[in-house]
Amino acid sequence: MSGLVALAATDLLAVDFFAADSLAPLLVADAFTGVFDWFLTAVVGGAFSWLAGVTGLDFLGYPYMQRAYLSVLCIGVVGPLVGSFLVYRDLSMVGDTLAHTAFAGVALALFLDATLGLAVPPLLGALVVAVVAALVVQALIEYTDARSDAALAMVLTGGFALGSVLISLTGGGISVGINQYLFGSLATVSRADVGLLVSMGLVVVGSVAVAYRPLVYVTFDETAARASRLHVRAVNTLLSILTAFVVVSAMRIMGVILVAALLVIPVVTASRLGRSFKQSLLYGVLAGELAGVAGVTVAYLYGLAAGGSIVLVALAGFVAVAAGHRLS
Amino acid sequence: MTAVSLSDVSFSYGDVPVVDGVSLDVAEGEFLGLVGPNGSGKSTLLTLMLGLRRPTRGEVRLFDRPAHDFADGERVAYVAQDATDAARDMPVTVREVVRMGRYPRNLFGRFSADDREAVASALDRVGIADLADRRVGALSGGQRQRVFVARALAAEADLLALDEPTVALDAESREAFYDLLGELNQQGMTVVLVEHDIGVVTARASRIACLNKRLYFHGDTDDFAESDALAAAYGANQRVLDHDHGHHHGNSHDHQRGHSHGDARAEPEDEQ
Numbered sequence: 278m279s280g281l282v283a284l285a286a287t288d289l290l291a292v293d294f295f296a297a298d299s300l301a302p303l304l305v306a307d308a309f310t311g312v313f314d315w316f317l318t319a320v321v322g323g324a325f326s327w328l329a330g331v332t333g334l335d336f337l338g339y340p341y342m343q344r345a346y347l348s349v350l351c352i353g354v355v356g357p358l359v360g361s362f363l364v365y366r367d368l369s370m371v372g373d374t375l376a377h378t379a380f381a382g383v384a385l386a387l388f389l390d391a392t393l394g395l396a397v398p399p400l401l402g403a404l405v406v407a408v409v410a411a412l413v414v415q416a417l418i419e420y421t422d423a424r425s426d427a428a429l430a431m432v433l434t435g436g437f438a439l440g441s442v443l444i445s446l447t448g449g450g451i452s453v454g455i456n457q458y459l460f461g462s463l464a465t466v467s468r469a470d471v472g473l474l475v476s477m478g479l480v481v482v483g484s485v486a487v488a489y490r491p492l493v494y495v496t497f498d499e500t501a502a503r504a505s506r507l508h509v510r511a512v513n514t515l516l517s518i519l520t521a522f523v524v525v526s527a528m529r530i531m532g533v534i535l536v537a538a539l540l541v542i543p544v545v546t547a548s549r550l551g552r553s554f555k556q557s558l559l560y561g562v563l564a565g566e567l568a569g570v571a572g573v574t575v576a577y578l579y580g581l582a583a584g585g586s587i588v589l590v591a592l593a594g595f596v597a598v599a600a601g602h603r604l605s
Numbered sequence: 606m607t608a609v610s611l612s613d614v615s616f617s618y619g620d621v622p623v624v625d626g627v628s629l630d631v632a633e634g635e636f637l638g639l640v641g642p643n644g645s646g647k648s649t650l651l652t653l654m655l656g657l658r659r660p661t662r663g664e665v666r667l668f669d670r671p672a673h674d675f676a677d678g679e680r681v682a683y684v685a686q687d688a689t690d691a692a693r694d695m696p697v698t699v700r701e702v703v704r705m706g707r708y709p710r711n712l713f714g715r716f717s718a719d720d721r722e723a724v725a726s727a728l729d730r731v732g733i734a735d736l737a738d739r740r741v742g743a744l745s746g747g748q749r750q751r752v753f754v755a756r757a758l759a760a761e762a763d764l765l766a767l768d769e770p771t772v773a774l775d776a777e778s779r780e781a782f783y784d785l786l787g788e789l790n791q792q793g794m795t796v797v798l799v800e801h802d803i804g805v806v807t808a809r810a811s812r813i814a815c816l817n818k819r820l821y822f823h824g825d826t827d828d829f830a831e832s833d834a835l836a837a838a839y840g841a842n843q844r845v846l847d848h849d850h851g852h853h854h855g856n857s858h859d860h861q862r863g864h865s866h867g868d869a870r871a872e873p874e875d876e877q
Contacts, residue, residue, distance in 0.1 A: 365695040490712050494705050497697060500685040501753075504655050505709040505760070506678030548696050552740050557696040 313472050321347055336577055344471045345463045345530065345577075349569030349587065351478040352527040356539030357547065357561030358485055359519050361554075362496045364544045370429045371517070372537030374414060375407045376524040378436030380533040382406030383458050384443040391447045399458070400473060404525045410436060411517035419510070461532030461584035463576060470529045477526035481519050488515060493554060535584040539565050542591040549602050564594055606633045607669070608764050608795045609654045614663035616649055623649045625819045626663070631797060631812075633763070636790040638810030638826070639799045642839050645817040647799045648686065648768050654797065655683055655766055668763070678709035682757030686768040689749050693742045700737040702752050703727055706759030727758035731785060747778030754785065765789070768799045783809050803835065 321343055329337035336342050363371050386402030389395040410432055417428035444455060457465050485492065491512045494502040503509050520540070528536045543564035544557075551557025572587030609631040616624040623646040631637050631654075641647045652658045653665055656672030665672040668680060675681070706727065707720045728734040731751040736744065741752055750770050757765045767786075771779040787809050790796045800806045806813065813829040815822035815838045822834030829835070 490708050494708050498688050501683050504681050504683035551696045553698040
């Protein structure tokens, strides 16, 4: 059990670490960046170019599309993976709440840049503010009488309000850059963004793999888990922080407003398909992958918003599964 | 050996007293039925016993350790009142739930042969081995309750605490379920059962604690039937308060409170 605490502590350290590193290359060291660049160009680029040749779909060869696909492949894994531990506890709104507070973090970073000339990477601002918000939400639920949905609603709107005020304080000068954070974008996904997603993805998958049992127990029966002396608070903190990681790393593509959808929709879709929890995790990830890849493809082909396309495809998948379930 | 020991335990939500000056011991191997009207604090008392809440006053000991400080999670199994609701929507199999009983012993490592054996024999013991790969949400209410008991058996728990486990069950499955609890108790498991159906409890439990904020009766089941503690406890929050019984600790506020609140149902519900 102390291992779990240590795990949560490691994640906190990781946040400090990112802060110290100023997030510019985003990866642990230059050597890592080198490996990642090689991975991006040789492995991912090679695979996609081969696919482009086989299928005759030229856009698979474009580096920015490759980055977009790689990103949604990551989001499709981590979204449902973390979302599965939220949805069944009626905490589906946590993702949305943290995403909206992450917006305040982006605005704060842009504000500091515009007024004080402090070059804070917006995603670092988003990450720090979202993690703090995650802890605030947890404290609100635990220590006050606020019902959890009301607590979430307050933090959600509060975060967004803070973001909008910070933007207006700079006289609108920075609002140009805000749109891509609000609605997401395929074209502006940089190497650093993908690097963030891939490394967050590894952290999230690793954490869930290690803490799978406490996460499942607390999701299924929190009181019994407490009676069995599991460190429920540590598990909840870990889950909040992982959620913050997921929404922040996915928000460049999905946009603040829609990023939480992949924490929820594939999970709900899969809940009708899987019998065991592990099976439903797997189906959830598959549903997330399908929605992500199909959504990005549709968005490219018809020039649509990527985040919106992905969410609509995910919803279509849900409707199809629900209808099929009813018919069978 | 005492499994649970309460000495002069009180608990309040804010300034609303829910449990007032309760002292009682639960011996190992005992089957204690905890009865009382709605809002009488019995669910709260159960969570106090398990160390899930800390009393505002008094001391709770669990297997001779301060309850809040007790660390042997596998020795204690708790089936909360709403536990089965949560089980309805989540895709999770019977086996996955019963395996959770092993988690306090083995939270991160690979499951050993012992772990698997404990899970298999627990499933077998409560008669749901053939349902092991079914989704818990697809089971009947009675089967679902057995899943939770199997989880406690897999943990090899010494104390099983249940909060009105049979509310949603038909009479037949309820009987069968309490038969199972009786058998487990005879094989040495300590059982504490919160139940509003007094007939069911007195048929199975070896000891009864009758509660309405304070303790109106604590003793053998046979003596309980002969005492008028039941009428006193259920009447305590009514307008008509017959007379004061000698079981409580002489708290002079009791009369006042009983009269001012009128009806037990007007009290804050302690069911979580």
